[in-house]
Amino acid sequence: MQFQPASKRIETVWRKTDELKIAVVGTGAQGASIGADLALAGRDVTLIEQWPAHVEAMRANGITVNLPKRSINAKVRALHLCQVAELREPFDVIFVVVKAYDTRWICQLVESVLAPNGLVVGLQNGMTHTAIASVVGENRCVGAVFDMASNMFEPGVTNRQNDHDTSWFALGPLAPENRERVEQIAGVLRDSGRVEVSDDIVSAKWMKLIVNAAQLVPSAILNLPFAEAVRMPGMERLMRAAGYEAMHAALADGADIVPILGMPPPRTNDPDRYVDLIFDEVLSTFMMADTLTTVLQDWRKGRRAEVLDLNGHVAQTLRKHGRPAPVNERVVAMALEIERGDRQAGIANSSLLTGDLQ
Template sequence: MKIAILGAGALGCAIGAALTEGGNEVWLLNRSAAHVEAMRRDGLQVDDTNGSRRVKVHATTSAAEAGIVDLVVVLVKSFDTDAAMRGALELVGPETLVLSLQNGLGHEDVLADVVGRERVLAGKTYVGGVMRNPGHIESGVAGKATHIGELDGRITSRVNAIAETFNASGLDTTVSANIVGTMWDKLLVNVATGALTGTTGLTYGQLYDEPLLKAAALAAVAEAMAVAEAAGVALSAVDPERAWTLAGEGLSSAFKTSMLQSLEKGSITEIDFINGAVVRWGQRHGVPTPVNATLVACIKGIERAMGDRQHTTSCMEPE
């Protein structure tokens, strides 16, 4: 299968490397010239439980270079979805499918507006990745599940074929007839750890050593579960402890959430699509979400301070 990873950062490269080693033609698209050049020159260096190796990959900043593919896996940051997909239409042919594996809720509607709802699939993955340097990632694939499905819940041959390709490449993938519930299941995991590590700067290992932070995480997840219940969403778990456990399962103590990685790079986060989504859905269905609203406010405050520092620094630079 010819596959493009749109937004081949740490997670995209982890998935792309597995699919490449599984015998697929995979194109890693990233707007970072340094990252792409490093992969072109030296291959993608992958560190995981099996050690360290270099994987020869196709990497580019240009969708036109990759050309039409069978499948586009979308892994750009939530707020970049529309612009990224519109800038990569050279990937899309008559039979191309577009699969979102992004964190949070709402990306499928954005993609449908760009390429048509009939070709959009939804999914969630628990695979992890950390960018060490340009062209160098730490990958957490082993034992981490991926779920994909049609937006209307049908089990189709096209989604089964993608799952078979992923599974043959070592990506533990199942087809879901309740992809909305699956998306909420993953949202609960992000709610459990993302904002808390973003506000504290802690790795997974440090986070799980702090009982007070666990209590806060469980409270945030409990709010999200109450919202899902009010919205009629069928979840796979009934205990907030499950999301807390699943979030760190199989990851090293040094792993960092994507939200913390974004803040450390000086980038804004996906908070509006994660805890912020819980708050919006809560308002819609009359469910109070004070813990999630507080976490959103804290991350927004950190982003504001970060932006102010960057603005001050740029103003002080000599012309």
């Protein structure tokens, strides 16, 4: 099988939407739920996963998705990560749903089974489109952002707190000539939630990073669900301040203020005010009372979280532009202490984290 170099412009006829060969790489809480939806919709989808027990559970019993008011089960084709080398027919679309820090090596692994005109879609936190494009090329990379609250602690079972009506995706091509094909991929993802196609996906990803910087790591530092952490003294003010810094980083990086999460176009020219609007939207629509952020789930499993790809990226961007990021730097420092084992996540961290912001 001969693949063209990722840097070469590709002009090849694509399959019809219903005939696309699809892979979901990374089937944790989010990827498993999306994969189950695609399988139940009759899509030609293969799930590729690095947790051996999870692969075996999916093979034996399918994927069970527990939603707020219903449960579904989907029989799926599940492969161990090591079996990628056994695949012979390439995929048209590969959804990458792994941790941001695993993006580059995962893309290097699956590029060998990406069709010459195939597209990789990074359904992830952080600005991972740059890592994907560095491996497969901009002409085979689709930027994406989504909001869905899920958790997984048992192989083969994911608990999804947003049903399709409150699950939101946005997709956008890095190469403008791919827009029609991105519309096709959006049609596929509508099996799992609301989907928009953006002409400025990089700005949309920055807007979502603003929300994540405000919420994911700060609440995890307290070892609390986001809805509880935000009520602790000084925490809402700190979270919003982290978001304001993230907005300033986005603007310094050349991003525009664009609507996300299905919200209407912003009616304010005040960047901080728009941070407040999207913060409130996530709090009211996408986070349940017991929602544990992905960062806290990772820590409770003894795993490293995406700290450097979230608040760390904000601080790094502002430093690059000669601007301070005291709130995000404080969040990163405390989070890394927790990951090193020098500090325990817990509410005792609240006063140290909020400090002079109270």
